[in-house]
Amino acid sequence: MEKGLKIGLEIHQQLKTHKLFCKCQSLIRKDDPDFKVKRELRPIAGESGEVDVAALYEKTKGLFYVYEGYNNTTCLVEMDEEPPSKLNPEALDITLLISKMLHCSHPNIIQVMRKTVVDGSNTSGFQRTVLVGQDGYIDTSLGKVKIRSVILEEDSARRVDENPESVTFRLDRLGIPLVEITTEPDIKTEEQAKEAAEKIGDILRSTGKVMRGLGTIRQDLNISVKGHDRVELKGVQDLRSIPKILEIEAQRQLSNLKEESHVRNVKPDLSSKYLRPMPGAARMYPETDLPLVEIDMKLVEQLEIPELLEAKEKRFEKMGLSNSLSEQMAYGGDADLFEHLVKSYKKVKPTIIADIIASAENYIQKKTNVCYDISDQEYENVFELLNKDKIAKEAILDIFAELSKGEKIETVAKKFEKLTKSQVLTEIKKIKSEHKGVPEGQLIGIAMGKLRGKAEPQYILSLIKKK
Ligand SMILES: [Zn+2]
Numbered sequence: 001m002e003k004g005l006k007i008g009l010e011i012h013q014q015l016k017t018h019k020l021f022c023k024c025q026s027l028i029r030k031d032d033p034d035f036k037v038k039r040e041l042r043p044i045a046g047e048s049g050e051v052d053v054a055a056l057y058e059k060t061k062g063l064f065y066v067y068e069g070y071n072n073t074t075c076l077v078e079m080d081e082e083p084p085s086k087l088n089p090e091a092l093d094i095t096l097l098i099s100k101m102l103h104c105s106h107p108n109i110i111q112v113m114r115k116t117v118v119d120g121s122n123t124s125g126f127q128r129t130v131l132v133g134q135d136g137y138i139d140t141s142l143g144k145v146k147i148r149s150v151i152l153e154e155d156s157a158r159r160v161d162e163n164p165e166s167v168t169f170r171l172d173r174l175g176i177p178l179v180e181i182t183t184e185p186d187i188k189t190e191e192q193a194k195e196a197a198e199k200i201g202d203i204l205r206s207t208g209k210v211m212r213g214l215g216t217i218r219q220d221l222n223i224s225v226k227g228h229d230r231v232e233l234k235g236v237q238d239l240r241s242i243p244k245i246l247e248i249e250a251q252r253q254l255s256n257l258k259e260e261s262h263v264r265n266v267k268p269d270l271s272s273k274y275l276r277p278m279p280g281a282a283r284m285y286p287e288t289d290l291p292l293v294e295i296d297m298k299l300v301e302q303l304e305i306p307e308l309l310e311a312k313e314k315r316f317e318k319m320g321l322s323n324s325l326s327e328q329m330a331y332g333g334d335a336d337l338f339e340h341l342v343k344s345y346k347k348v349k350p351t352i353i354a355d356i357i358a359s360a361e362n363y364i365q366k367k368t369n370v371c372y373d374i375s376d377q378e379y380e381n382v383f384e385l386l387n388k389d390k391i392a393k394e395a396i397l398d399i400f401a402e403l404s405k406g407e408k409i410e411t412v413a414k415k416f417e418k419l420t421k422s423q424v425l426t427e428i429k430k431i432k433s434e435h436k437g438v439p440e441g442q443l444i445g446i447a448m449g450k451l452r453g454k455a456e457p458q459y460i461l462s463l464i465k466k467k
Pocket of ligand 1 (some may be wrong): 019022023024074075076077078285
């Protein structure tokens with residue numbers, strides 16, 4: 001620890017609910033936008049009367065901005081043509097739960113603030129943000145890491161294009177509820193930083209109320225070595241790369257002790273490049289379009305703490321799942337579906353259910369070249385059939401493949417209907433008489449091919465071997 005490392009985390013996580021200040025869906029879209037508008041932005045003075053240093057820096061660029069939106073998932077609020085609607089109560093509840101799990105205290109009354117944003121990523125020129133929790137902690141193997149704040153804010157617009165005169169933003173991301181968790185710079189080693197980020201990630205995901213997938217969680221790292229000002233590293237995608245990124249930055253700081261505090265962007269090779277000066281403090285003022293919100297402390301007390309994913313994984317192992325399958329079920333986002341199916345279809349082993357959930361969509365893609373989302377109802381239909389012994393478990397993947405082609409469950413069920421024991425016996429007898437003198441190994445192949453998915457392989461095998 002001779003480097004005198006001080007590391008803090010800032011984690012941003014999108015919440016799984018509609019937008020924060022309007023009813024638009026929180027949906028990142030890949031299709032072409034319905035409209036575009038062109039705007040110019042000028043930096044404005046914060047409450048202190050000073051123009052932010054970051055603001056001045058951005059101004060020197062002299063850009064204009066293009067905003068792209070959709071008729072049905074963006075509205076006048078994202079365009080800053082209409083005042084915000086009241087704070088999404090579900091987003092607040094999720095944030096309170098997260099904050100409670102981080103052992104934070106909560107103010108009785110919260111106030112939405114405006115934070116100056118000058119890079120064009122907010123049409124209003126500010127980001128709405130509200131402090132929900134503070135002074136919490138998480139435990140790590142090297143001791144407590146204090147949580148400075150839990151903030152609920154609106155996500156910024158998405159930068160999609162840039163040229164010398166203009167920057168283009170997509171409004172689909174603007175206004176998606178985002179929780180920002182900031183730790184104190186209590187973290188002393190690169191590995192502890194990773195551990196702390198994982199712990200916080202586990203808490204976030206265990207709520208079941210956060211978005212999953214690329215871009216839905218973003219980590220920033222604050223780091224300083226002894227004798228160097230704080231540097232913020234943005235754009236950390238993969239938690240596993242945190243130790244390496246910090247190691248590289250610590251070395252860089254040690255050889256540049258004289259430089260000032262600033263923000264850097266992490267590059268794919270995990271080194272980083274200068275982005276902009278550190279934003280100053282003159283950035284917040286109250287959002288006068290919105291009323292104060294009272295926090296119902298009784299309600300906060302009653303919020304139930306969900307099971308952490310780590311604990312879930314252990315519990316799944318006890319149900320007979322292998323280590324990797326338990327991990328996949330606990331962390332992969334299908335835990336609720338898995339548990340629901342296990343509870344509903346008691347004659348089916350949990351391992352079989354987990355195995356199918358883990359592999360069915362890949363199987364379909366391999367077999368039909370189509371990316372297919374199996375619905376919860378389709379899972380239920382198929383496991384219902386298995387539970388009643390109407391199909392063999394060996395047929396399940398092919399059944400899903402048929403369903404993905406738009407076949408009805410009744411039709412597919414008939415096609416893959418499991419044969420009764422006597423029907424199987426008849427079939428085997430027939431195969432044997434048609435292939436007299438054929439070696440047993442070959443006979444097994446023929447029988448398995450013909451009865452595939454319609455009878456238990458073990459049963460077929462036993463009948464072939466029987467003289
Ligand atoms: Zn909207």
